[in-house]
Amino acid sequence: MAEQTIYHGPADFRVCPKAEVGRDVRFCACEKAQKARSAISRVSIRVISMRRRTKIMLTVIGAAIIWPVAQIGVIAAQAQYVSMGRAYCIEVDRDDRSLSYKPVDSLMEMNGFTMWAPFANFGGSGDHGSRQWTFHAVLVVDAGSSLELRNWSYWHQHFDRLTPDQAKATNLWRADCYPQADFVLALPLFAN
Known part of the structure; x- marks a missing residue:
């Protein structure tokens, strides 16, 4: 089965089998990119929750x-x-x-x-x-x-x-x- 490279941005390479080109790109993303995105989202969730707590504390004070x-x-x-x-x-x-x-x-x-x-x-x-x-x-x-x-x-x-x-x-x-x-x-x- 032939593979096709899909380019979405400077650091966003995904390789999908040619038969699955029509499918959503999320399903054929490589594990490394998926883990990186997951780590970034966990950090951003922590940052957002810290900002929210800070805002609540400053509002109360x-x-x-x-x-x-x-x-x-x-x-x-x-x-x-x-x-x-x-x-x-x-x-x-x-x-x-x-x-x-x-x-x-x-x-x-x-x-x-x-x-x-x-x-x-x-x-x-x-x-x-x-x-x-x-x-x-x-x-x-x-x-x-x-x-x-x-x-x-x-x-x-x-x-x-x-x-x-x-x-x-x-x-x-x-x-x-x-x-x-x-x-x-x-x-x-x-x-x-």
């Missing part, structure tokens, strides 16, 4: 850095929107386990890492031992005759309105901040 700072803008925009031009202020947890609030002193106090609602341990076991008694942040809006209280929700990404019963259940008897027009716009980036 980038999100961990950007998310807390982006929360400042989201909270500030929501406070301005919800207040509808009325005087307002924002309170956050005191961080001293007193289950009370303090006025926000800077924009950085509203980032995603520092604005959290701690759990208080009251003894006991299971779900009964640890309770969350404060909110991440409380928006206090001057509604004329009374104060409108709203809780910042990371899940909803806005301030949820609190009923008077909800406020009393979480020891929100009074506001510790004084509502002002455009409260967030007057805050410095960092506290003194």
Whole structure:
């Protein structure tokens, strides 16, 4: 049986029996070329998977850095929107386990890492031992005759309105901040 050489490129010689010239060239490729292609594809698959893992890790790290700072803008925009031009202020947890609030002193106090609602341990076991008694942040809006209280929700990404019963259940008897027009716009980036 006569053989025919098929040329596809500078390093791509395949020898096929003349009877099989019409068949797909992959079936008549020599073993050496096939092994080389297999080794190259294994290396390229490893490189691609390493690149993919690197991209995923960089995305996670980038999100961990950007998310807390982006929360400042989201909270500030929501406070301005919800207040509808009325005087307002924002309170956050005191961080001293007193289950009370303090006025926000800077924009950085509203980032995603520092604005959290701690759990208080009251003894006991299971779900009964640890309770969350404060909110991440409380928006206090001057509604004329009374104060409108709203809780910042990371899940909803806005301030949820609190009923008077909800406020009393979480020891929100009074506001510790004084509502002002455009409260967030007057805050410095960092506290003194």
